[in-house]
Amino acid sequence: MKDYLKYFSVTYIVFIIILIIMGDIFVSDLPEGAKERIGGLPVAAKDTTVPQGDLPIVKGTLSPPVDVKKYLGPTQDLIDKGKILFTTNCVSCHGNEGKGDGVAGVNLNPKPRNFQDMNGWTNGPAITMMYKTLHEGITNRGMASYSNLSPEDRLDLIMFIRTLNPNFPPVTQVQLDSIDVLYSLAKGVKQPNQIPVIMAMDKILKESMPVDEKVKKIAKTVELNKTDSGAVLFKSISNNLSKALTVLALDSSWINNEKSLVSIIDNNPVQNGFKARASYMLTQKELSAIHAFLKNLFASKGI
Numbered sequence: 001m002k003d004y005l006k007y008f009s010v011t012y013i014v015f016i017i018i019l020i021i022m023g024d025i026f027v028s029d030l031p032e033g034a035k036e037r038i039g040g041l042p043v044a045a046k047d048t049t050v051p052q053g054d055l056p057i058v059k060g061t062l063s064p065p066v067d068v069k070k071y072l073g074p075t076q077d078l079i080d081k082g083k084i085l086f087t088t089n090c091v092s093c094h095g096n097e098g099k100g101d102g103v104a105g106v107n108l109n110p111k112p113r114n115f116q117d118m119n120g121w122t123n124g125p126a127i128t129m130m131y132k133t134l135h136e137g138i139t140n141r142g143m144a145s146y147s148n149l150s151p152e153d154r155l156d157l158i159m160f161i162r163t164l165n166p167n168f169p170p171v172t173q174v175q176l177d178s179i180d181v182l183y184s185l186a187k188g189v190k191q192p193n194q195i196p197v198i199m200a201m202d203k204i205l206k207e208s209m210p211v212d213e214k215v216k217k218i219a220k221t222v223e224l225n226k227t228d229s230g231a232v233l234f235k236s237i238s239n240n241l242s243k244a245l246t247v248l249a250l251d252s253s254w255i256n257n258e259k260s261l262v263s264i265i266d267n268n269p270v271q272n273g274f275k276a277r278a279s280y281m282l283t284q285k286e287l288s289a290i291h292a293f294l295k296n297l298f299a300s301k302g303i
């Protein structure tokens, strides 16, 4: 009798385990929407280490390796390729000269971006931000994702758009490196195509990427500077100099725009190496001092 009970309990447990496994397989085969409706189950791979609004981890697609260096000084050929892509894919909304006046954009609200105007961008005019726009889209504002275009096509497009206005912030090696790391462009097929920005930053900081070297030098200069009020103030609002400087190296839109500097400092401050509410601690004059100090510093270090 005892033996019989023992077998029964073992079979019972095995049976339950098989049920769970089958249920899991069934749920993971469901289409996305159906999974959401079931709810409660950890099937949607919601990675809690990725902050809200950051890029999700996406597995790589087949794309040939891209050498991002060529985008520091793009050739006319490359820009012409971008122009063809622009005419085919973007003119309908953004217009022939990129003024946001294409026929398909007339009824859109907000209007398609006028590339002749540097104010009020949602993501921003820096190459890193434009790449992000093409990769993810700003779908709630009528700008679709163009992740179907190859990374090279997207960069060519950006190169063409940049010729429409002389006021685009400069493209830097640091930004190209960061795009390379974020979307694994140089590695082509083998790596995941996209990792969250925060992970990329950690990766950049940990691995000795060229970004890291330059940022390290800059961080050292800031650390040692005890006289410039901009340097002293900047230190007072950051809690991780390397991180804060990496963030600034990645989004150069602040270089010619103090307001952009404030919005970068205010966006996820603690994660980005700034103190919470950092910008609120400063007067306009102090902000200007930080801006001037950083601008000179980045220019002198070739970032």
Ligand code: HEC
Pocket: 085, 086, 089, 090, 091, 092, 093, 094, 104, 105, 108, 110, 111, 112, 113, 120, 121, 122, 123, 124, 125, 129, 130, 133, 134, 138, 141, 142, 143, 144, 146, 157
């Ligand atoms: C169906 C219309 C439509 C098409 C086609 C379209 N866009 Fe847009 N695009 C928009 C709208 C609308 C916005 C404004 C979004 C906003 O202000 O947040 C926008 C904004 C942008 C921005 C600026 C984002 C920012 O930070 O404010 C860029 C860059 C951009 N588009 C690039 C492109 C490129 C490149 C193409 C072609 C591959 C393209 N768009 C095709 C509608 C379109």
